[in-house]
Amino acid sequence: MRKALELQSAGRTGPDPELAALNTASTGMVVQALTTLVVLLILIDMIWKPGA
Amino acid sequence: MSVVAAVRPDSWNFPLFLHVLGAMILVGGLLAAGGVLAAARGDARLLRLGYWSLLLVSLPGWILMRIGAQWIFSKEGWDDVPDDAVPTWLGIGFATADIGGLILLVSLVIGGVGIYRLREGKGSGLLRATLVLSLVLLAAYIVAAWAMAGKPS
Numbered sequence: 566m567r568k569a570l571e572l573q574s575a576g577r578t579g580p581d582p583e584l585a586a587l588n589t590a591s592t593g594m595v596v597q598a599l600t601t602l603v604v605l606l607i608l609i610d611m612i613w614k615p616g617a
Numbered sequence: 618m619s620v621v622a623a624v625r626p627d628s629w630n631f632p633l634f635l636h637v638l639g640a641m642i643l644v645g646g647l648l649a650a651g652g653v654l655a656a657a658r659g660d661a662r663l664l665r666l667g668y669w670s671l672l673l674v675s676l677p678g679w680i681l682m683r684i685g686a687q688w689i690f691s692k693e694g695w696d697d698v699p700d701d702a703v704p705t706w707l708g709i710g711f712a713t714a715d716i717g718g719l720i721l722l723v724s725l726v727i728g729g730v731g732i733y734r735l736r737e738g739k740g741s742g743l744l745r746a747t748l749v750l751s752l753v754l755l756a757a758y759i760v761a762a763w764a765m766a767g768k769p770s
């Protein structure tokens with residue numbers, strides 16, 4: 566987001582390879598996968614109610 | 618809470634899980650597709666991303682939700698209940714699932730033609746129609762989720 570704002574303020578609104586690389590970084594994928602896993606675990610917990 | 622948990626037999630859990638998971642995927646796909654199509658402003662890449670989100674996320678989500686719905690409906694014994702005794706929340710769920718599924722299919726067909734026309738350089742009007750239908754579906758499914766979860770009557 567910061568990089569995109571920097572590029573925009575510099576007047577570079579077209580495609581940028583550095584920004585594209587940041588957007589496809591593995592960190593984003595890992596965070597997305599972890600979030601998905603957590604939501605799935607919450608759903609399982611809500612339905613099976615272990616210990617209830 | 619323990620009493621409520623004890624009321625539902627364990628054998629209902631998996632069909633219910635499939636139903637809720639499918640509904641979550643469906644709404645997530647609609648939100649992503651609607652958001653991307655709304656933000657696209659004629660950008661072909663974003664228009665395609667929005668359409669494919671609808672096709673590859675929302676449609677499988679709808680199928681999973683509908684299969685889970687029928688399964689849990691049958692498990693809970695609603696098959697044996699007369700139509701006039703079926704509660705409103707269940708009617709809302711069925712109506713939005715089935716009519717919504719039809720609207721989803723129509724929006725996918727319109728969007729598919731829109732993608733083809735986009736490739737031919739003929740504009741993105743049909744994809745705007747897909748966007749409108751996606752937002753209508755999203756609103757309907759939010760009401761359905763409230764009715765199914767809150768069971769007002």
